[in-house]
Amino acid sequence: MAPPDAVVTDRHAAWLHGAEGALAPGEHLALQPLSVVLPPGRGRLRNTISDGGERELAPRDITSVHGLRVTTALRTAHDLGRRRWPDEALAGVDSLHRVPGFDHDAFVAGIERYAGRRWIRTLRAVGPLADGRAESPAESILRLRCHECRVPVVPQYELWHDGVHVARFDMAVPELKVAFEYDGEEWHSTPEQRERDRRRREAAARLGWIIVVLRKEHLFGQVRSAETMIRAGYAQSRERAGLSRHW
Incomplete structure (x- = not known):
């Protein structure tokens, strides 16, 4: 006691x-x-x-x-x-x-x-x-990685098209149509979950979105390639918009 x-x-x-x-x-x-x-x-x-x-x-x-x-x-x-x-x-x-x-x-x-x-x-x-929109520790860390890469993301961005909800992204830069998502094992591992992810990401891609998917090994593994993936996706979106790849 x-x-x-x-x-x-x-x-x-x-x-x-x-x-x-x-x-x-x-x-x-x-x-x-x-x-x-x-x-x-x-x-x-x-x-x-x-x-x-x-x-x-x-x-x-x-x-x-x-x-x-x-x-x-x-x-x-x-x-x-x-x-x-x-x-x-x-x-x-x-x-x-x-x-x-x-x-x-x-x-x-x-x-x-x-x-x-x-x-x-x-x-x-x-x-x-600090931002309460992060739904897990991994999402908080992903947002921190984006900040460290100087990528101005909006957490939990809702994508709508013609009044239809298409997707909700963990992080996004809406004006450049690029999103960053963390696929943890709890919510993205079963065949049904993977199929749901595939459908919504394909629908977003048809609307011109670039989607960077990161997993545990990217954020926490020895290689920790998250920064490289984030910068590459953001650079691609900037180049597509006619902006400099460097920021």
Whole structure:
């Protein structure tokens, strides 16, 4: 049993707030050590079900969820954004932005509260990019790759033609008719799912769209060819529009 001044933090706090994608795949089914902290000077919990240390939290940083003391959604987003790796940071922050009522402006305005703290540079870099329209951590990372390639994508772009819905793309640059999609195993692996993807992408292609499809190995594999694929697709769309391939 945790002491009364313990607080659930980080990805487990995000999950308690309803942030889908905050936990690792399958973590909601298999118990993992909970992220729980104590106030400064209290040491750390030492048991098999929790993992954490000390953290200075103001009263406004703490709320109650299902009777548990938990960092607020805003504080949790700031904590998840202060990670070493931008991929992990943006995915965590995006997950909180999907929670109804989350205030992006308050989130951005509060970033400098953590000036001088560990990994503040990551929070400063990814915080303004946060967007709740990303539907999975992989989509957050794909959007970050597009940003790093200076490709101005719109998340979850709906394509309509003559009043008929043709497709919804994970990311798109509508004015150049180029889209970037992440095909994860959960939603794009069965024969039925693949056939559905094929039909909608062929319909979009007939309307002049270039569609770049990325998979797990492109974003996370040793080669990590996502940047090359993104730049190539964007360059092709610019060249077709009579623009320079270089931007």
